[in-house]
Amino acid sequence: MTTDLILAIVHHVLVFSLFGQLMAEAVQLRPGIQGADVARLARLDAGYGATAGLVLLVGASRVVWGAKGWAYYQDNHWFWAKMGCFALVAFVSILPTLRFVRWRRALRTDPAFAPDLNEVEAARRMVRLQGLLFILILAFAAAMARFT
Secondary structure, three states: HHHHHHHHHHHHHHHHHHHHHHHEEEEOOOOOOOOOHHHHHHHHHHHHHHHHHHHHHHHHHHHOOOOOOOEEEEHOOHHHHHHHHHHHHHHOOOHHHHHHHHHHHHHHHHHHHOHOOOHHHHHHHHHHHHHHHHHHHHHHHHHHHHHH
């Protein structure tokens, strides 16, 4: 029972951290972004990716070593909806990540670099979409805990 509790706490802290990092990206990603803000955004996005990986690792640990076990999850449609939505968030995050990496490289070459407004807006749309999908993940998690 202690292992299950620890895994649940760590999982929830990581999920809230992940959402916080996504919201920090949304705040940083604005028209006119340049210089140190571009570099900060790229570092923030790297942390977002690393945290997402930890969420998956701890979540998988909960499935294997948690109190409910694999039998609870394997036939739970809400669990699979949550996993599918998490995968969709990961897929949607690729475009902004690639842009942030490209912008950081451009900044190294040209300290006065500023991303094109259309690219910033496209990345903003993808970050906002991730936020909306994240809400679905939370809804599926709540349903998963209540309906088997």
